[in-house]
Amino acid sequence: MALLTPDRLVLADLPGRWDGEEVRRFAAPLGLSVFEAGATHSTQARTALAARAPGWIRLAGMPAPPPARWRRPVAVGAGVLGLAAMVYLISIGAGYAWRAFSSVGRVLIDVIEAKWLVVMFSPVLVVLSPVRKRLLRRRLGSGSVIGSVGGLHLDVSSGALRVRRGMGTLREYRIGQEPGQAAWLLLYRHADLAGLFVFGAAGAPLEHLPGPWSPEHVNRFASQHGLGLQVRQVDKDEYAALVGSVREACP
Incomplete structure (x- = not known):
């Protein structure tokens, strides 16, 4: 609501x-x-x-309590044990046993509501998760991507500007000067609000991404991918016109 x-x-x-x-x-x-x-x-x-x-x-109710201090080392230990079990079973030709074990384990995790133990039954996460986060941070620094690590972000692939959340792609726009293509970005502030608009060449807003965005990262990203950029304060009337005419958004 x-x-x-x-x-x-x-x-x-x-x-x-x-x-x-x-x-x-x-x-x-x-x-x-x-x-x-x-x-x-x-x-x-x-x-x-x-x-x-x-x-x-x-407002999303009471904040979740911080995780217990023992949870992280136990989760890492479980992931290491799971990785060792997976390697052993596959090495002796019992990959089917690992698949059955991991499937049952995921069901039990859902039942006992201990999703942080999923690394035991998907041990590759122990290796891939920190590596993926480190790579994304490096891409943030280089300007090839903007946004939050593991959350909402923008990147460019094969000439298309992609709106992504985590590993999934929500929408994508070709970069260019044709109708419906992404041509420039507006990084705005209005009162205590901030956000980013993606504009087409004709000046119509294509995508609204409210929330804080780093001006430094956005500038580097726009320069690297040939996108125009405006950074400015917008008044009440312009803000109302923009949010009322945009085609898509990520609340």
């Missing part, structure tokens, strides 16, 4: 399941309108949720 200002900007994002009938009963005596977006196209929902109002907050 989201709380909106009169001009349809999101003041508070309240993720989770909410009963529509209960929300309507709560809102009625307060004179609040309720708009149900269940039937709304997902693209419209994403662009609406990314249109944040000054003072925007996201």
Whole structure:
């Protein structure tokens, strides 16, 4: 659920399941309108949720307690044991036994809700995860990618600007001056808000990526991939026009 200002900007994002009938009963005596977006196209929902109002907050319940100190060494130890077991079983031609063991192990992890032990049954994560994070940090420094390690980020592959989250690609835009292609970036600030817009050559915003982005990294990224860049403060009217006309967004 989201709380909106009169001009349809999101003041508070309240993720989770909410009963529509209960929300309507709560809102009625307060004179609040309720708009149900269940039937709304997902693209419209994403662009609406990314249109944040000054003072925007996201409330997600109580913060998770910090993990116990013993969890990391136990997880690493479990990963090493799992890696040794995998190598041994495969070396004696019993790869099928490892596959069965790891499949049962993942089911048990879901049952006992100890997902941090997944490294025991996918031990390659012990090696690949830190290596992948180190490579991504290096790419951030070189300007070949911008964003957060393991989270939302942009990169370029085969002449296409890709919007990615983790290892998955959400959307991609060819870089160029044709309609629908990515031509330049706008790194903006509005009141206490910040974010990044991807623009087409005709000046229409293609993608809205709200949140903090490093100006240094964005500048290096734009220069390396032949994208134009503007960095500026936008006023209320321009901000409203941009979030109201953008095609896609990552709330």
